[in-house]
Amino acid sequence: MTALQSREFSLPVRVYIEDTDAGGIVYYVNYLKYFERARTEYMRSLGYDKPAFPGDDLMFVVSEANVSYQSPARLDESITVTARITNTGAATLTFAQTVLRGATCLVNGQVTLALVNSEDGRPRRLPATLRQKVADS
Amino acid sequence: MTALQSREFSLPVRVYIEDTDAGGIVYYVNYLKYFERARTEYMRSLGYDKPAFPGDDLMFVVSEANVSYQSPARLDESITVTARITNTGAATLTFAQTVLRGATCLVNGQVTLALVNSEDGRPRRLPATLRQKVADS
Amino acid sequence: MTALQSREFSLPVRVYIEDTDAGGIVYYVNYLKYFERARTEYMRSLGYDKPAFPGDDLMFVVSEANVSYQSPARLDESITVTARITNTGAATLTFAQTVLRGATCLVNGQVTLALVNSEDGRPRRLPATLRQKVADS
């Protein structure tokens, strides 16, 4: 088994009032929602209609998230959220993610997903087809 | 079957940054979350450990919500949220709800819950025990 | 002053995990976020870059929201959210809104916005240019 990397996937996102807080900027917690939308659409682009459930009894859960905040996004801005797989384990996918205003990085992070059995929560090996799709992307 | 009314149940709520928006006030959508917390704790006070699931295969869903906004709550305020059953149907509970700062009403609304079968979503009669507990409250 | 109506504006929305709840469906509170996204994009289509702040010292606030829930949207669905102005007052805009799966209405509601002075919160007359843009849309 070799570690796989993917291309970088980009998703345009509009900042709505629901995303902001009393500081007038995007509530820092909500960037994690943006990150997930980009991961989800990347998986959908690989052919997964239900990206969080990539097979019978299979479910992705987040096992770790690390986020670094440089500069805030603001109401009504049009921003870009990226997702790129930088590492794979037997049962895990690690994404490098960014939130960009044009070429400026506002937020970056790393999120690791673990594939588990949706019944008992135990780790499950990434299916070969999924690994192949990631490698081809 | 007679329409039942309950006492008014009160829940103290603190406003956190997660609740606010770029206007510096509580995001109006989030008062519906406050309303639900008060309904949930009212049901818990009646002895329901899982208030949204008051019996085998039974689930409450919201069928209607009407909210009127008079004045906003602000970050770090300590407010009170109330819930009172004003009407019951064969399969429904209607709550009158308010958000108060001291004696001042900031938001008021009416929320109707329907009891359904959690498998097929069909309406189910309110159990007699539930009706009794509401009447006694 | 005559009451104005607008065309119906439609916005495609994807359901993400952030939108769902333990019932496996969209958390009913979150349809109000969808409604607001559609209203915001409708206003943006009229030329307002900051739809919630349509002029110096002017701000829209929600004064009333009534929502009726027929059927739930589910994770990963692609739905449509509509917004149409059905009534205008001196300082208010009332929108009829729906959430659709294809031609099936899942949720519908009515939301009234009031234009206020952002400093003192007092009602302000809708600017003639805004009324004209709505009438022309």
Add this chain to the structure above:
Amino acid sequence: MTALQSREFSLPVRVYIEDTDAGGIVYYVNYLKYFERARTEYMRSLGYDKPAFPGDDLMFVVSEANVSYQSPARLDESITVTARITNTGAATLTFAQTVLRGATCLVNGQVTLALVNSEDGRPRRLPATLRQKVADS
């Protein structure tokens, strides 16, 4: 200037439907909201009525958040969220945080706040009174 540590502050939290997702568990993003509630109440316990704004023109912003997920919290559970300052810099506070079910750690993380000028966003030294209050806590 010496690095300061605080006692561990604990906040009881109830899991509501608003906190859950389609997996039937707390949406992983929302633990960051729980973390913030505990930090906020810790600061309030030190005498700060507006914990995010601990002085004129001063504002705390999150500069880094690292979260590790071991086991999920579920609807209607009563959990405990902790906050403890483990490190201080000239302009930063670093908190170690956990979410506990009884003695079992479900989620743990580390969140760094930076004190900035609320006008220009520039880092500002932690006031001596704040450092003293942390040291005494």
